[in-house]
Amino acid sequence: MRAFLSLLVLACGLSVASAQTTATVAPLDRDTLLLSVTSDLAAHFNLEGELQLELLRPWSPPKRTATAWTILISEYPAVPAATMMMRYRIVADGEFLAEDSLIVRANLWRDGWVTRQPVANGETFDAASLEVRRVDQFREREVLPATVGDRAYIYTRAVPAGRLLTWRDVARRPLVRKGDLVEVTAASGPLLVTMKALAMQSGAAGDVVTVRNPESRRDFSALVVDENQVKVRF
Numbered sequence: 001m002r003a004f005l006s007l008l009v010l011a012c013g014l015s016v017a018s019a020q021t022t023a024t025v026a027p028l029d030r031d032t033l034l035l036s037v038t039s040d041l042a043a044h045f046n047l048e049g050e051l052q053l054e055l056l057r058p059w060s061p062p063k064r065t066a067t068a069w070t071i072l073i074s075e076y077p078a079v080p081a082a083t084m085m086m087r088y089r090i091v092a093d094g095e096f097l098a099e100d101s102l103i104v105r106a107n108l109w110r111d112g113w114v115t116r117q118p119v120a121n122g123e124t125f126d127a128a129s130l131e132v133r134r135v136d137q138f139r140e141r142e143v144l145p146a147t148v149g150d151r152a153y154i155y156t157r158a159v160p161a162g163r164l165l166t167w168r169d170v171a172r173r174p175l176v177r178k179g180d181l182v183e184v185t186a187a188s189g190p191l192l193v194t195m196k197a198l199a200m201q202s203g204a205a206g207d208v209v210t211v212r213n214p215e216s217r218r219d220f221s222a223l224v225v226d227e228n229q230v231k232v233r234f
Contacts, residue, residue: 048147070091113149
């Protein structure tokens, strides 16, 4: 009886393995083509958002079937845009089949900020006072994505209610302002020196600005790290 059960289990295992390796033979369809090209373009251009493509001219699938289809873009567009042309290769079951070109209409859907009420020039950016609207980034390239913006930003001009915010409407809040005295920290290994200097430029956190030693009148570059604080490394 034990030998019979062992043979039965072995037979079932062989049957399951056989079912798992069974592949479906099918023609290449439009959805498979567009899905592959969409994924390839999004990865190639490192696009953020939902990329959607639509063929702009008739397309005929290859007159054969395969268990595995691979679409390889051989010539990419120069830049991602609302209309793109590219060349691609079709590989069927590991065998090169054909090369052709595609022209597509593209949408890149992302969330953008919309003002709920008017904002004033110089006001601190506050996401809680804004709304989110889905926009096509290829047709609204200047729109500020909803992934950008915190209280480190300020408005650079007045914006009325109900308008999409653009990159020109905001800027990072300057921590160093031109003409102000700032504290300079200079580090070289374990040695740490501090001094005062005159800011020759305004800058936000992470910006490199020019500052001037008021005694020697010598200008040098420093990294903005905090309110009226910059750092120099030797």
